[in-house]
Amino acid sequence: QVQLDESGGGLVQAGGSLRLSCAASGRTVNMYNMGWFRQAPGKEREFVGASSWGGLRTDYTDSVKGRFTISRDSAKNTVYLQMNSLKPEDTAVYYCAADTSSSWPPRRLDEYDYWGQGTQVTVSS
Numbered sequence: 001q002v003q004l005d006e007s008g009g010g011l012v013q014a015g016g017s018l019r020l021s022c023a024a025s026g027r028t029v030n031m032y033n034m035g036w037f038r039q040a041p042g043k044e045r046e047f048v049g050a051s052s053w054g055g056l057r058t059d060y061t062d063s064v065k066g067r068f069t070i071s072r073d074s075a076k077n078t079v080y081l082q083m084n085s086l087k088p089e090d091t092a093v094y095y096c097a098a099d100t101s102s103s104w105p106p107r108r109l110d111e112y113d114y115w116g117q118g119t120q121v122t123v124s125s
Helices: none
Strands: 003-007 010-014 020-025 033-039 045-050 059-061 068-073 078-083 093-097 119-124
Touching: 003 093, 010 020, 020 033, 020 093, 020 119, 033 068, 045 068, 059 068, 078 093
Parallel strands: 010 119
Antiparallel strands: 003 020, 020 078, 033 045, 033 093, 045 059, 068 078, 093 119
16 A cells, blocks of 8 residues: 655746655555646546656646656655646646556546545646
């Protein structure tokens, strides 16, 4: 079992950047596909991006391609979501999640077994 703890959210102006962290405990993140999701008020939780176990592959939803990047630091057992050129429509609670399967890419919520508590990102116009 793995526990996930997100941090790094906050308020930023449009065009700015934030880096979210997802610190894992209990198991190494390199054993899992790691995903990032977000949920805006009144909307369903949606896939943002994923990093394959071992960190060799990444996948992103079209709306964030070229702006968001997922990376891993094995020594810190942490996964990051670097968000650049932020837009007001990126405003949401962001969640990291761990997928214990080997399927790729894991874009559905039900493919993930463990979730963090979320961190709020607000982008002002």
